[in-house]
Every structure is written in structure tokens, then in C-alpha cells.
Amino acid sequence: MRAMTTIEILKTVDPVQPSNALEGEDLVAMLTTMLRIRRFEQRAKELFLDGRIKGTAHSSIGQEAIAAGACKALEPDDFILTHHRGHGHTIAKGAELSRMMAELMGKAEGYCYGLGGSMHIADFERRILGANGIVGAGMGLGTGAALAERLRGSGAVGIAFFGDGAASEGIFHEAMNLAAIWKLPLIFFCENNLYGLTTPSAGVIAGGGIARRAAAYDLPGHRIDGNDAAAVHDTVLRAALRARAGEGPTLIEALTYRWDDHSMRANLPRYRTEEEEEQWRHVDPILRLRDRTAEAGLLDERGYGGLATQVEREVEDAIDWASALPEPELETAQALVTVPRREAFEPEPPAGSRAITYAQAITEAMHQEMARDEGVIVLGEDVGQIGGIFGLTRGLLEAFGPERVRDTPIAEGVISGCGVGAAMSGLRPIVEIQLFDFVSLMMDSIVNQAAKARFMMGGKPTIPIVFRGPQGAGIRLAAQHCQSLEAWFAHVPGLEVYTPSCAYDAKGLMAAAIRSDNPVVFLEHKLLYLGDAAPVPEAPYAIEPGRARVVREGGDCTVIALMAMVERAVQAAERLRRKGLSVEVIDPRTVKPLDMETILASVRKTNRAVVVHEAVRFGGIGGEIAAGIMEQAFDWLDAPVRRLGAPEMPVPYNDRLERDYMPSAQDIAGAIEEVCYAQ
Numbered sequence: 001m002r003a004m005t006t007i008e009i010l011k012t013v014d015p016v017q018p019s020n021a022l023e024g025e026d027l028v029a030m031l032t033t034m035l036r037i038r039r040f041e042q043r044a045k046e047l048f049l050d051g052r053i054k055g056t057a058h059s060s061i062g063q064e065a066i067a068a069g070a071c072k073a074l075e076p077d078d079f080i081l082t083h084h085r086g087h088g089h090t091i092a093k094g095a096e097l098s099r100m101m102a103e104l105m106g107k108a109e110g111y112c113y114g115l116g117g118s119m120h121i122a123d124f125e126r127r128i129l130g131a132n133g134i135v136g137a138g139m140g141l142g143t144g145a146a147l148a149e150r151l152r153g154s155g156a157v158g159i160a161f162f163g164d165g166a167a168s169e170g171i172f173h174e175a176m177n178l179a180a181i182w183k184l185p186l187i188f189f190c191e192n193n194l195y196g197l198t199t200p201s202a203g204v205i206a207g208g209g210i211a212r213r214a215a216a217y218d219l220p221g222h223r224i225d226g227n228d229a230a231a232v233h234d235t236v237l238r239a240a241l242r243a244r245a246g247e248g249p250t251l252i253e254a255l256t257y258r259w260d261d262h263s264m265r266a267n268l269p270r271y272r273t274e275e276e277e278e279q280w281r282h283v284d285p286i287l288r289l290r291d292r293t294a295e296a297g298l299l300d301e302r303g304y305g306g307l308a309t310q311v312e313r314e315v316e317d318a319i320d321w322a323s324a325l326p327e328p329e330l331e332t333a334q335a336l337v338t339v340p341r342r343e344a345f346e347p348e349p350p351a352g353s354r355a356i357t358y359a360q361a362i363t364e365a366m367h368q369e370m371a372r373d374e375g376v377i378v379l380g381e382d383v384g385q386i387g388g389i390f391g392l393t394r395g396l397l398e399a400f401g402p403e404r405v406r407d408t409p410i411a412e413g414v415i416s417g418c419g420v421g422a423a424m425s426g427l428r429p430i431v432e433i434q435l436f437d438f439v440s441l442m443m444d445s446i447v448n449q450a451a452k453a454r455f456m457m458g459g460k461p462t463i464p465i466v467f468r469g470p471q472g473a474g475i476r477l478a479a480q481h482c483q484s485l486e487a488w489f490a491h492v493p494g495l496e497v498y499t500p501s502c503a504y505d506a507k508g509l510m511a512a513a514i515r516s517d518n519p520v521v522f523l524e525h526k527l528l529y530l531g532d533a534a535p536v537p538e539a540p541y542a543i544e545p546g547r548a549r550v551v552r553e554g555g556d557c558t559v560i561a562l563m564a565m566v567e568r569a570v571q572a573a574e575r576l577r578r579k580g581l582s583v584e585v586i587d588p589r590t591v592k593p594l595d596m597e598t599i600l601a602s603v604r605k606t607n608r609a610v611v612v613h614e615a616v617r618f619g620g621i622g623g624e625i626a627a628g629i630m631e632q633a634f635d636w637l638d639a640p641v642r643r644l645g646a647p648e649m650p651v652p653y654n655d656r657l658e659r660d661y662m663p664s665a666q667d668i669a670g671a672i673e674e675v676c677y678a679q
């Protein structure tokens, strides 16, 4: 089939009723913004070719009308989230060219301290909540930012910009659905430049266009001419009015074309015809607006020339300023990964005599922290009325209401994305993961967004969010509901990973997790939910992460055990006591940060160590602990460190096999004896 010509494509747009909100000076202002964007992009490309900008960047030449028109329709307090091709949006929202240029050059005074580059530029003061290197991610984050504005009652609205390629990501549908059911003040703005990298969108978008997908969510969907700044402005203005009135989101699909290659680095074989590229140059958004301002008598040729010269000077000044700046320092960069702890922790209180279970302890901490800080909210599947399938959020809906305790659709991508967006915007979300295995569907939000946002945006946002839920085997739920996954997260800089093994720790660590300004992966264990009540103080308290607990003292061997293995290690120690061996059991309580000091002090005393976790042994956190001991206490060791974990297989369903799969007290005792009697 013959590809449609530009004129044919632009005929498929919906008519846009002029808003009459644009004065002459607004048209000139939009034109100036567009010139600024174009000049910035042209010079960025030249600097890349000269080797002065070293990383990649994605040019938005040809798409300037979208950035200028959309941002002109926003108020200063309104937010935007943008994507890899985001220079235009950030410039239109007021970002400083000099700091943008500095960031592209990787300089310390760039918007991200030179740590994020073009794809992560953010300016929180101007409510630019960040560009993003993950296609579609801004839509999930946008739901959270919009939710934060809603809960604050600020009246602000936001735009999540994305490309036509992103409209095929699951997050597009999950985010639209969530925004629609919660009537969030968010505008979904798709820049359909007809290609996702080299793939023509016509061949990968089912249903006759992206805007039509709005109908599935009962939202307004508009397909507009993205090279007409006034049409973009008027459409966004209406969508913003609707959002401010509490009527929820709008989907806008603006047809446009990028003139340059996909990215500066791309250097791809040809995938578009010269004829097509030429046709789109004829509908240059800048020349169209220039002609309009000329026809309206707002700007003559000289006036336009003056604008262009002024913009050229601005861009050159930005380049000169940025070029002279120093490079960032590795030490400073490292300090930006996480937020340093602000206050010292109180000493841990005595356990007292009141006994509650591990599950009740976690609930109590959430309850107390929600009462203490109204920014704490809970998101998750079935967390409201029934309090989650294991009942841990029971009572929170009654106590804090449906605005703060939110039942979500079964949509892990957007539950987690919404949480991260809300955390970036000042809330403290607790995201329940019904069973931790489902975290695989949240990995982008946790690993690429929550863990990295602070660092790659130069230490700007704090991401105070808790991802919590049960992991582990023992109740016959089989391989997709029973994994032990702490090592996945411990491997990612920027995340904290808590692994409580008893009720007292569960309460104190949950409070610490909620109060932490860093993202925390809070792992609970299903078998521990079923455990007996144990003494836990009633008053709130927080346990300092990175402080291991010596569960039991001993002199012959140190066992470092995690979660459900702690109790088994204690049982093993009891058995061996009868055989004359004295075993020290240490529970790290948090694997990130990890308290190697306490572990090393113990090993230097006992000269032997066994590490035990339920997770698969290969690549497990036990390897890290064992290596740490070997590196720092080798001279004290009388035997190699032993590691126990699950074998190289998924968790079996059959109950006998499942029992055999998990390290038992007997297995632990056997390993201790091996290291104690090693020659």
C-alpha cells in the first residue's frame, strides 16, 4: 500500500475550535520559544559532531509547535513529564538553556550534575519532573504526580508527553485506565511523529490511530495537527480546564515529524524517503507561525529576523557559559545516590510484654506512621476493604479513608509508577505487592525510576517509597508465587532492602522504611505471617537500617541467616548445643545497607561462618556476605565459609519437595558441623 502523503495525513486530524485565548503577544512568544528550541537543537547537533557533547541526544526539530503550544497553555505550577526527545518541552516550560547545555556537556552545573545527560533533564522549581530514557515511563509517573496534586488540592494539572512508539507500551493503557477511574488531572500527550525509531507507526498501531484509544476509557481523544502551535495550545487549554474541573484526563495525539535522525548517535541506514522528509519540511511549524504573525501584522520580516538573532545569541551565550564549567567529581556523584539520613535513631526500646504477630506488627507500624504523617498513602490490589489478601492493610481504609488507602486495578506497572510519581511529588506511598513475584511487572518503576531518579537528576528529587509484600516458599503456592528475591534489589544502587525475621524487627523496620527518604524494598515472609505472637512495644519506634541483630551468642561458629531461616538457624544452634557446639546466630535485618561490622566481629571471634538464605544459592546475597568475610576476616578463618540456599530450580509445588527445597534446621546444623570439624 502506498504511504500517505503529508497533506493526506494532516487531513485526518480533527478540527480544533479556536479558543480565542491567544493574544498577538502569545503568538510571538510561542514563535520565540520555537526558534529557541530549534537553535538549541541545531547547535547541540553541531557540538556533538565536534565531540564537545559526548553522549547522545534526540533532536526535536520539526516538533517545536507541540512543546511551545502545550506549555503555553499551562500555569507555572502545572507539571510536565517528558521523554527522551524532551529538550523542546523543558525549554518551553522555562528551563535555562545554559544549564541544559551544561548537562549535555556533562558538566557539574548542568541540570543533573552531569550524571543524567539529555534524557534526564529535570527542573523541579519549574515543575519539570524529568525527561526519561524509558519509553512510556512518564505516563506512569504522571499518574502519581497528578494524584499528589489532587490530594494536596492544589488545582495544578500536568502533561505526560510520549511518542507514538510509547502508545504500544502496556503502561499507556494501565496509566490511562488508572487516570480515568481516579479522574486524575493529567493530560496524555502523544507526539505522533510517524516513527518509533525506524518503525512506521502506521504498521504497529492497531485501531486506526492513537487518539481513538481514548474511547475505550471513555475519555476525550483528539487527533490534531502537531505542527500548528495554536491548535496544540487550544486543545491543551481545554484539556487542562477539564482536568482542573475534576473531570479527569484527556488524550491528545498530535501529528508531526522529526526532521533529524532518531538520535545523534543513531547513524542508521535510510528508512524514510527523501520525498517524505521534504514534504514535511514544507509544513515547517516555525514558518507556519511566522506567516501567521506576519499576516496578523504582529511581526514583519525585520522583527522576525531580530527574534532569530536574539535567540542565536542566547544559545551562544549558553554554550560559552557551559563550555567553561568544571567537570563533576566522582565522590560528589556517589553522595547523590541516596539521601543521607537526617536524624539519629533512638535506641531500640525494650520489647515489653504485649505480644502481637509479625503481620500485626507490620500493620501497626503502617497505622502509626499514617497517623503521624498525612503524606503516607497506601496503593495496591485489594488493600482497601479486605485489607489485602493476607490482611496486612486491614483497618487502614476505615482509619484513613479512600483518598489515602487506594484499591488499584491489577496493573503492577502503573501501581508502582504511580507510587514513584507520587513520591517524587512529596507523598510517601506504600505500595503493596500482593505476592513479591509480581514485582517482575514493577521492575521499571523500582529499578529504573525509583532507584535512579535522584542520582540521574543530580540529587534533586527524594523518592520516599516503600514496596512491600510477602516473598518466600512454605505454603505450596508454587514457582511464580514463592521466590525469594532480595538479591535482585540489593544489586541495584539507590535501593534499600529490609528483611525482617520477627515481629519486633518488622514493626521497627517498617516505621524506618516509611520514614526513609530513599526507596525501600520491604520483604516479608509468608511463613512468618503464620508465626506466634511475640513481645512488641505499643508505642511507635524505628530501627536503624544497617544494624544487624545478634539473635543468639556463641563461640564456635557464626551463622548469618535471613528471614525464615533465622528461626531455623536458632533451632540448629539448639540441637548442636546438646553436642557441645556453641553457635552464634546473626540476623542482618537489612541486606542493604548490610552491617558487615557485626558479622566480621562475630567471625573474628568464632573463626567460622555459615551463611543461610532461602533464595537460590547461586548469585544469592550469601555470596556477597561470604566474599566480605573472606576479604576482611580471612586471617581469622579456620575453615572456608559455607553457604546454604535453595538448589538451582524454581520452587516446587509438591509439599514434600517444597520442604526439601528450603534449607532446614537439619541442613543448617549439618553445615555448621562441617565447618566446625573441617581439618
Ligand SMILES: Cc1ncc(C[n+]2csc(CCOP(=O)(O)OP(=O)(O)O)c2C)c(N)n1
Residues within 6 Å of the ligand: 084, 085, 133, 134, 135, 136, 162, 163, 164, 165, 166, 167, 193, 195, 196, 197, 262
Ligand atoms: C522501554 C524502552 N524500549 C526501547 C527503548 C529504545 N528506544 C528509545 S527511543 C525509541 C523509539 C521511541 O519511539 P517514539 O515513542 O515514537 O518516540 P520518538 O523517538 O519517535 O520521539 C526506542 C525504541 C527504550 N528507551 N525504552
Ligand SMILES: [Mg+2]
Residues within 6 Å of the ligand: 163, 164, 165, 191, 192, 193, 194, 195, 196, 197
Ligand atoms: Mg515516534
